[in-house]
Amino acid sequence: MLDTDQHLVGARCRRFRKVGKLERREVRPARPVSWVLRFTPDRSYTLRFDGARWSRQRGEAQADLVIQASPEGWVRFLSADRAGRERWLDRSCVAGTSKSAKEFASAFDRPIDE
8 A cells, every 4th residue: 555655756757647748838948858757766757858849758768867756755846836846956866967957946837737
């Protein structure tokens, strides 16, 4: 049985399976980007924006930013405002440039449930 936080992160991950959410929210980074979200060594996702469209694949690929998050941490990130997301990224296990981290944080300026 999943605990509440695992259930919540699972629900959030299901939303990323449909990258159309990012399309509908018109999230358009200034350049092509690739981000890896790593929840456990065998549970990660790569999100890519090629300059026109978003795609998602299970697993890890070369990325501008790699974020390692616990289920609880990921829920906190998604629930925070932009300043809170940037603080969360500063305190988290993140590999990449500060520019990439700011681009990632800004992609979630509007609530994911919109």
